[in-house]
Amino acid sequence: MxxxxxxxxxxxxxxxxxxxxxxxxxxxxxxxxxxxxxxxxxxxxxxxxxxxxxxxxxxxxxxxxxxxxxxxxxxxxxxxxxxxxxxxxxxxxxxxxxxxxxxxxxxxxxxxxxxxTWHSRFNPAVAEARRLLEGRTIRRLDVQWKEDVRHWHPGQDWVWQAGGFGVFDPGINALSIVTEIVPSPLSVAKADLTFPSNSDTPIAATLAFTCLEGPEEASLSASFDWRQEGEQTWTIEIETADGTLLALHEGGTRLVINGEPGVSAPSEEYQRIYAHWAELLAAGRSDVDVAPLRLVADAFLVGRRHDTAAFHW
Structure with a gap:
């Protein structure tokens, strides 16, 4: 062909x-x-x-x-x-x-x-985490997604303008993984959003989630920050009611299961995106999932605004 x-x-x-x-x-x-x-x-x-x-x-x-x-x-x-x-x-x-x-x-x-496309989903470790969590009840979710905006978006002022998403530009990658692997839908219960005084979008955010199908005492949270220098942090930890502990590291490329090494593979997210795109074109099928974007929208709807110093490149 x-x-x-x-x-x-x-x-x-x-x-x-x-x-x-x-x-x-x-x-x-x-x-x-x-x-x-x-x-x-x-x-x-x-x-x-x-x-x-x-x-x-x-x-x-x-x-x-x-x-x-x-x-x-x-x-x-x-x-x-x-x-x-x-x-x-x-x-x-x-x-x-x-x-x-x-x-x-x-x-x-x-x-x-x-x-x-949600590129962070296209890692074998993410697929394995989804398989392992299927049918399980989530007791704890802790997302830590912290990076340096100056490194990843040098001089790109659009990220600070309305519609630019701010820290949710990388944070939505974490949410795309969470919505892919967690068995039950989440909603944002609380959000604290920190805005530079000269920005329309947040530089940091902390979210608390609820899961209507999970236990009331479950602890489900995410922390995003664009001010981290040095080593970057892209980690998702999940503990289930039966005691299983999963940790996705390095943006979803490495999975640790109960403290032991699980799946680890080089990041080939975009290679897999285009392989999937070819499959969709051949099959005549669309693929549109808005779950990660919905959580971001919820965060802005319920979020409390906090101001911080102006951001300068």
Missing amino acids: APYRIAVIGLGKIAQDQHLPVIAANPGFELAAVVSQRGLGVPGVPTFRTPAELYAAVPDLVAVSVCTPPDARTAIAREALDAGKHVLLEKPPATTLSEVEALTAVAGRRQRLLFA
Whole structure:
């Protein structure tokens, strides 16, 4: 079967670090073009300033990967669907739940496919944790997701603007794992959100969850912080009612079971994302899960605001 001709829209850090090299290495896809408002390019393929120029010049394009900041994704995805293209969305798929629902409806009407990616889910350790937790009752959940925004988003002011998610940009990765592996749905009971005085989005957050199907005394919490320097922390610990203790480390790439080594594999999240995307295209099936985005929305709805010093790069 001929490879799917695909274009990447938005050539920021994630597109250059992950999407472009993974597409180049996957025989199921052929990079047909890129779209960059800044005029950035990729050797061997044309660059367009707007998606409209892309669709006019490359009519045999099958799909696009939308890698822009979140606030631009909905309009770009809608334009792609209207042009008859299948759409892969970087995480988070949009800035609001309503936007995702609207895009899903448009994709259905246009008979096009929509894939809302959550890259942290695509690790073998996450899949094994989900298998081990199936049917079990969660007694304790502790998420520690702390990193240095200056390292991961250098100079990217959009993360501090309304719709930029702030610390939930990485925090939603943890929530995507939690909603994948915890057997029962969670809701946000309390949230404390810390905002720099010059920012529309939080630099730190602490969440407390409830699980309607779990024990009332369960301790379920998450702590996110974008001010951690040095070694970064991406850990999820879960204790079940029968005493099983699972710990996912290094962003979900390593699983420890009752203190003993379990699954450990190199991070090949985006390789698995595109393998799944090829399967979805072949099967004619969309994959859109809004559970992680819903928890973020809940956090903003119930969260208490706390102010801290202004942030400067």
